[in-house]
Amino acid sequence: MTIRANYHTHTTWCDGKDSPEAVILSAIGKGFDAIGFSSHAMLPCPLLDWVLTAQRAPLYAAEIRSLAAKYSGRIKVLCGVEADYAKGVANPDRSTYSAIAPDYIIGSIHFVAAPDGEFVCVDDTPQALQDGIRDHFGGSVEAYVRAYFAQQREMVEKFDFDIVGHLDLVRKFNAKFPYFDENAAWYREELVKTADAVLTSGKIVEVNTGAISRGWLDDVYPSAEFRALLRDRGARFVLSADAHAADAIDCAFDRFGDAEEYVNIF
Numbered sequence: 107m108t109i110r111a112n113y114h115t116h117t118t119w120c121d122g123k124d125s126p127e128a129v130i131l132s133a134i135g136k137g138f139d140a141i142g143f144s145s146h147a148m149l150p151c152p153l154l155d156w157v158l159t160a161q162r163a164p165l166y167a168a169e170i171r172s173l174a175a176k177y178s179g180r181i182k183v184l185c186g187v188e189a190d191y192a193k194g195v196a197n198p199d200r201s202t203y204s205a206i207a208p209d210y211i212i213g214s215i216h217f218v219a220a221p222d223g224e225f226v227c228v229d230d231t232p233q234a235l236q237d238g239i240r241d242h243f244g245g246s247v248e249a250y251v252r253a254y255f256a257q258q259r260e261m262v263e264k265f266d267f268d269i270v271g272h273l274d275l276v277r278k279f280n281a282k283f284p285y286f287d288e289n290a291a292w293y294r295e296e297l298v299k300t301a302d303a304v305l306t307s308g309k310i311v312e313v314n315t316g317a318i319s320r321g322w323l324d325d326v327y328p329s330a331e332f333r334a335l336l337r338d339r340g341a342r343f344v345l346s347a348d349a350h351a352a353d354a355i356d357c358a359f360d361r362f363g364d365a366e367e368y369v370n371i372f
């Protein structure tokens with residue numbers, strides 16, 4: 107049986123293409139049991155102007171909850187957030203989002219804190235990433251990737267949230283613009299340490315098909331090797347499309363949607 111729900115969905119509240127209502131209608135059309143919204147959010151101090159701010163977050167939550175009431179009986183609609191962890195700027199913690207009391211929080215890292223205090227964006231463009239590693243990590247890809255995973259471990263240990271988003275997003279450009287060897291001993295060491303930290307935290311790991319819908323990878327996050335490490339340690343997984351359009355909410359669910367693999371979180 108294939109999963110008929112998606113909890114990682116972006117709309118016009120952030121960088122998604124469609125309105126929440128258009129997404130709900132798409133989900134009903136696809137026979138979904140549930141749809142969860144997860145606007146990008148960077149409270150308390152957003153680095154970007156298009157993510158949820160303290161002012162817009164309550165308006166977002168009010169719209170999603172009013173749609174949940176409107177469509178109750180046809181589909182379960184949940185109000186979540188994809189909350190960034192950026193050191194000193196954004197905390198993916200329940201207390202930070204208490205004003206909107208989200209149904210769930212996906213904790214994600216899109217910005218790696220460099221030793222000089224600047225941030226390098228993980229998933230903007232290959233060129234921006236290359237420049238960021240040159241300017242803020244002394245050109246060392248290994249130092250950058252290790253800092254990324256150290257930040258993941260810090261995030262799962264420090265904050266109260268539910269689902270770890272795209273755990274190895276650093277792979278995003280590695281198929282089209284290879285910049286590190288995923289078989290290197292140092293990389294595998296980071297995966298093992300991070301799998302241990304995630305399991306100790308008890309958080310759910312998402313299997314995220316977003317790189318497939320955007321054409322960057324023909325694969326999910328985390329990689330098969332990383333999933334195996336997590337599974338061996340007893341990880342719980344949830345499938346997510348990281349959808350940025352109404353028709354993408356089940357992208358590649360036919361390939362990765364075997365329900366046996368996933369927990370039912372709601």
Ligand SMILES: [Zn+2]
Nearest residue numbers: 188214271272
């Ligand atoms: Zn994300």
Ligand SMILES: [Zn+2]
Nearest residue numbers: 114116188348
């Ligand atoms: Zn996302």
